[in-house]
Amino acid sequence: MTSPGTPLRIESYKHDQSFHRSWDKTLMLHLSDAVLIGGNDNVRVTESDGREWRTREPAICTFGRGQWFNTIAMIRTDGVYYYCNIGSPFSLRNDLVTYIDYDLDVKVYPDMSYTILDKEEFALHSRRMQYPQDVIDMVYKGVQEVVTWIQERRGPFHPGFVDRWYERYLHLRNP
Template identity: 55%
Template sequence: MDGLQPGKNIQIQSYKHNGRLHRVWDTTTVLKGSSHRVIGANDKTLVTESDGRTWLTREPAICFFHAKYWFNVIGMLRDDGIYYYCNISSPFVFEDGAVKYIDYDLDVKVFPDMTYTLLDEDEYDLHKKIMTYPKVLDKILWNNVEYLLHWVHQRKGPFSPEFVDQWYELYLTYRS
């Protein structure tokens, strides 16, 4: 896909259901890209919040986006293992040099031992009311939480033991 060639830098843009920009990761290196899947990596990248605040990510991360699934996965390489932060979100689109998705607040944090915690249910419930998520969307999102947790239990896709390490090794070749 044009613009998703390995080694190319792109942005990641997160939106809310109402169309407002939520968060932007300034630079992510494409490791594999197609119309169906994007795998990228970043380290100490600038993140800009919707209110203009900025911060830098703390550790290298491998990002997994899919055009079919209503979630994305960020594997963060820390000294004590790989932690995963999973956003329940719309499938991604790629346009104007950026991977874009709608963030639906629900998140799953997965620890190196593959235990996990579901986060931000209160925020999800609030936004569901404020932005009037349709019932069909609510069902899709909760089904994808279950699907994501199945991947965690099965150590499938980005949760497979070698996934993050292999993609991180490739990322290092682009940084040298």
């Protein structure tokens, strides 16, 4: 059983099962029937073309069970920025988190304003990979759910959420 402090690998794939991106090492902070929360800093990211880079700031990642999105809260000197991946609900097996990335992303700024990104990529891939209509519907529902959560300051957007889990990350990283 995965417990707090366990290092997890995160991998995302595309609808056609091709590899999209991986995050080398994220510390599991919390796992329940509702949510998986992880933290990382200076983690190696590998892209589908083999290119590697490292994240530049600490981040708190949130994966809700059954949700068609996940969030990465990036802790920067001028505030918390969020990158919300619209994707299939996650799977956790043997310390590996996987999900299908469905192109659309929501970038959220410290003032809680947001931008929806990669609409053209979603349109292109939905044609090229022939996304079924039920998947397209769930993707749009995922975007709407993220926007509602931002507006209502729910989950990872709730004031204090990121600070609380970042403190937990620091404790588990440096026991």
